[in-house]
Amino acid sequence: MSKVSVVIGANYGDEGKGLMTDFLSRIKNADLVVRFNGGAQAGHTVVTPEGKRHVFSHFGSGTLAGVPTFLSKFFILNPIIFKKEREKLISIGIAPRVIIDPRSMVTTPWDMIWNQFQEELRGEGKHGSCGVGIGATVDRYERYGDLALSSPDKVWLFYQELINAFTPTKAQEEIYDRYHGYIHDIGVYGAYMQDLVYMKDNISGEDVSPIFNYAIFEGAQGLGLDKHMGQFPYVTRSNTGLRNVRALQWELNFDFDEVVYVTRSYMTRHGAGPFEEFSDIPIGISDDTNVPNKWQDSIRFGPMGKPQWNSIQERIDLDLHSNGFTRNSFNMPVSVTHRDQYYNDFFTEAQYDSFGPTWKDVGIK
Amino acid sequence: MGGGSYSSSSWTAYSSSVSSKSAAEIFTKSELDPYLDPKGFAVREARDSDEHPASTPIIVAVDVTGSMHMIAEVIAKKGLGTLFQEILDRKPVTDPQLMFMANGDAACDDAPIQASQFESDNRIVGQLEKIYIEHGGGGNSSESYDFPWYIAAKRTAIDSWEKRGKKGYLFTIGDELAPYGLTKEQIEKFTGDKIQANLSAAELLRMAEQKFHVFHLVVEEGNFCQGHGKDAVLTDWRKLLGQRVLPLADHTKLAEVIVSAIQVIEGEDKAKVEASWDGSTAVTVKRAINGLVGKVNEEEGVVSL
Numbered sequence: 001m002s003k004v005s006v007v008i009g010a011n012y013g014d015e016g017k018g019l020m021t022d023f024l025s026r027i028k029n030a031d032l033v034v035r036f037n038g039g040a041q042a043g044h045t046v047v048t049p050e051g052k053r054h055v056f057s058h059f060g061s062g063t064l065a066g067v068p069t070f071l072s073k074f075f076i077l078n079p080i081i082f083k084k085e086r087e088k089l090i091s092i093g094i095a096p097r098v099i100i101d102p103r104s105m106v107t108t109p110w111d112m113i114w115n116q117f118q119e120e121l122r123g124e125g126k127h128g129s130c131g132v133g134i135g136a137t138v139d140r141y142e143r144y145g146d147l148a149l150s151s152p153d154k155v156w157l158f159y160q161e162l163i164n165a166f167t168p169t170k171a172q173e174e175i176y177d178r179y180h181g182y183i184h185d186i187g188v189y190g191a192y193m194q195d196l197v198y199m200k201d202n203i204s205g206e207d208v209s210p211i212f213n214y215a216i217f218e219g220a221q222g223l224g225l226d227k228h229m230g231q232f233p234y235v236t237r238s239n240t241g242l243r244n245v246r247a248l249q250w251e252l253n254f255d256f257d258e259v260v261y262v263t264r265s266y267m268t269r270h271g272a273g274p275f276e277e278f279s280d281i282p283i284g285i286s287d288d289t290n291v292p293n294k295w296q297d298s299i300r301f302g303p304m305g306k307p308q309w310n311s312i313q314e315r316i317d318l319d320l321h322s323n324g325f326t327r328n329s330f331n332m333p334v335s336v337t338h339r340d341q342y343y344n345d346f347f348t349e350a351q352y353d354s355f356g357p358t359w360k361d362v363g364i365k
Numbered sequence: 366m367g368g369g370s371y372s373s374s375s376w377t378a379y380s381s382s383v384s385s386k387s388a389a390e391i392f393t394k395s396e397l398d399p400y401l402d403p404k405g406f407a408v409r410e411a412r413d414s415d416e417h418p419a420s421t422p423i424i425v426a427v428d429v430t431g432s433m434h435m436i437a438e439v440i441a442k443k444g445l446g447t448l449f450q451e452i453l454d455r456k457p458v459t460d461p462q463l464m465f466m467a468n469g470d471a472a473c474d475d476a477p478i479q480a481s482q483f484e485s486d487n488r489i490v491g492q493l494e495k496i497y498i499e500h501g502g503g504g505n506s507s508e509s510y511d512f513p514w515y516i517a518a519k520r521t522a523i524d525s526w527e528k529r530g531k532k533g534y535l536f537t538i539g540d541e542l543a544p545y546g547l548t549k550e551q552i553e554k555f556t557g558d559k560i561q562a563n564l565s566a567a568e569l570l571r572m573a574e575q576k577f578h579v580f581h582l583v584v585e586e587g588n589f590c591q592g593h594g595k596d597a598v599l600t601d602w603r604k605l606l607g608q609r610v611l612p613l614a615d616h617t618k619l620a621e622v623i624v625s626a627i628q629v630i631e632g633e634d635k636a637k638v639e640a641s642w643d644g645s646t647a648v649t650v651k652r653a654i655n656g657l658v659g660k661v662n663e664e665e666g667v668v669s670l
Contacts, residue, residue: 080379113376187380 002254004215005030006245008261008319009222010312012269014287014299015262016337016354018044018061021218023352023359024260025062032212033060033067036245037238038220039076039107040085041132047357052092058082059096060218063089065359068097070208070215071104074244076137078107079195086202098203108152109192110159110183111136117163117179121172138237152192159183209252217245223261223315224269228322234273241319256330260352261316264338267302276302284341304342335362398495401467401479403516403556409464411483411533413524417460421533422483422523423452424577425623426466426513428539428584430474430502436587436616437498440538441467446490448620453487457627458534462523463489466516467496468537471509471551474501478512478555480520502541506589510537510581511544511569515552517579518572526576534630535577536623538613540587542601544569566605578630581606582613582622582653611653618649625650629657 005024009015021033021044035042040057046064047053058081060069071077077100089096112133119131144158163183168176182188219240224230226240238244242259266285269275277300285301302308320326333351340355354362399405411422425445429437445465452461462483469477476499481492502508517535525531546565552558564572573579581602585595595612602610613622625638639651 109376109379182376185376185380188376191379191381 002212002215003257004217004254005258005260006217006219006242006256008219008241008259010261010263010315011222011267012224013222014268014270015222015264016335017219017262018046018056019337019354019357019359019362020260020262020335020352021061021216022046022065023362024216025065025067026359028214028216030062030067030214030216032070032208032215033062034070034072034215034217035060035075036072036217036219036248037074037240038236039132039134040078040081041134042220044218049358049360054089054092058085059089059098062216063094063096068099071098071100072248073101073103074238076105076107076134077199078132079192079199080109081132082199083195099208100203100205102205105137105141107133107137108155109188110156111140113179113182114159114162117175120175135237152196156189215254223319229315229318231274234271242323242325246323258331258333260333260335262335262337263312265336266304266338266342267308268299269302270299275300278302282342286341397476397479397497401481401495403478403480403520408520408522409480409482411462411521411523411525413528417485419459419529420462421458421460421525421531422462422464422521423458423534424464424466424513424517424536426468426537428508428510429467429496429498430469430500430508436584437500440616440619441493441496441498444616444619445493448623449489450487451620451624455624457624457631460485465489465493466513468509468512469499469501470505471512471547471555472505474499477509478516480516507542507544508539509544509547510539511547511566513537514569514573514579515547515564517577518569518575519558521576523576533577534627535573536580536582538582538584538619540584540589540598542598543605570605579606580609580611580626582611584616585612585614586616608656608658614652615645615649618646621646621650622653625654626657629654629659632659635659
């Protein structure tokens with residue numbers, strides 16, 4: 001029977017899931033990395049001891065370790081980002097191998113544009129979306145099923161009608177006109193067709209269940225953003241915990257080896273939503289991956305105290321129990337990353353500690 | 366979360382990144398599907414069965430060369446689907462058995478002829494996806510509209526004709542002039558059949574007409590018709606096919622025109638058929654079937670006016 005390790009973020013993202021996926025890919029001799037939630041909004045950083053660095057969005061974080069990626073049916077494909085990222089990987093000498101599940105949802109540029117339009121209209125009341133169109137894509141599939149699944153030109157037409165029917169207030173007019181232009185731009189359609197074909201040419205769609213012996217399931221985002229656990233509306237539309245993995249177990253047929261919940265040694269939060277920040281950011285804490293963008297404000301840092309640590313334990317228990325597991329169901333190492341940046345002595349339970357950015361900096365207890 | 370952000374200011378740049386290729390060109394199948402390759406089958410059969418005791422084969426072949434531009438896509442992927450659905454719903458003939466072909470130019474294309482099986486239900490529609498739109502064609506002023514005639518003549522086995530002496534229907538669709546014929550080398554290259562001599566278009570037509578009512582629809586919106594004048598194209602075709610050349614003024618009315626033509630040949634009153642459509646459809650249908658003569662003697666073959 002094939003075995004899997006699952007990497008799940010315990011907080012709000014940015015925990016170090018990329019690092020742990022790369023690390024586990026190597027020490028477990030994995031032959032597949034599976035993305036099981038979210039989409040290309042992820043930004044999982046992997047740095048190799050040789051100095052290669054890549055932030056993974058559409059590809060599994062086992063890619064630098066030479067492990068192929070399986071984008072499961074819960075992953076939302078994005079041809080635009082796929083192409084950008086693949087070209088970037090090729091430029092650092094990596095030819096990623098990707099298998100997809102043909103049932104996956106696909107984001108179009110108009111989903112992205114629509115999400116950005118909504119976020120820009122919200123102004124100060126932003127929800128913290130990444131601007132890659134996940135929300136609009138899921139919405140489109142949930143509400144419009146057949147329409148969503150039909151051809152790109154139908155999706156395009158759908159958004160043209162949607163924005164035509166929108167009546168902006170006086171204050172919204174400038175924003176509206178700009179986005180009206182983006183949505184009606186035929187060049188966007190043409191460019192998207194190219195990206196779609198590029199993606200089709202660089203993926204395959206075979207059944208993965210017979211071809212892996214050990215897979216790493218790489219979660220995106222974190223339990224604190226889960227639509228069932230987080231604080232609405234500052235949540236993602238995906239299941240960030242074990243739920244999707246459990247669903248995939250029926251199809252792919254595997255045993256759990258380990259489930260690794262990952263946290264930094266301090267708290268971070270990215271985008272909007274309640275968060276207790278440091279009054280003074282301690283020296284040493286830094287983040288090279290998260291640069292502020294228009295859709296998400298810059299990353300915030302906060303202390304890891306008893307209350308935060310207890311919340312993490314509560315979220316982990318909720319994730320386990322709601323999926324029919326207990327802490328004894330499998331080996332459940334907690335992983336604490338970025339320990340070099342912030343000293344804290346809570347983490348006696350942690351089995352994987354990282355004191356630097358590469359897999360060689362991870363210590364096993 | 367983090368790295369995968371995308372900012373709105375990039376949309377203008379993204380838009381201009383499109384290459385000169387048309388969206389349609391890059392978004393289609395990029396090679397011949399073996400299922401549609403005549404080298405891969407001996408005959409396509411339209412047989413009677415308990416369920417379909419009086420089968421009538423209907424073949425529709427569409428020109429997928431470059432001069433058709435987007436229309437090739439629209440007809441091949443959508444128009445044929447609508448047409449087949451319409452035929453299955455309206456049943457202008459008994460037990461329709463549907464087949465599609467796609468033709469290019471045997472002189473210069475990689476896949477100038479593609480042919481499906483006969484299907485009696487809307488499974489045929491799902492198979493349209495397999496059509497490879499090569500956008501070929503060349504500097505000559507015709508495409509190989511006679512290749513579907515060859516396939517219909519030599520590569521089909523139809524009970525309607527063999528058992529009951531009733532002909533099937535064969536429609537070709539395109540915008541260029543009437544074809545010139547096929548060389549024996551072309552036939553062997555694309556079908557594997559070894560034949561004795563080259564075949565002229567008239568010979569190929571005669572072969573097809575033994576089993577099928579043969580029609581050609583001239584796509585008046587196609588590039589060639591636009592450039593050379595649709596009357597020149599119609600006149601050229603009429604020399605070969607006479608009244609069975611149907612001008613198609615609006616490609617979105619393909620289904621209505623073909624169904625109407627079949628109804629007329631099956632003996633329906635032409636005025637009544639025209640009157641059964643409304644508005645712009647009626648205009649297009651009237652223009653298309655204006656010269657068509659109704660019920661003909663099966664033995665007689667083509668009526669040239």
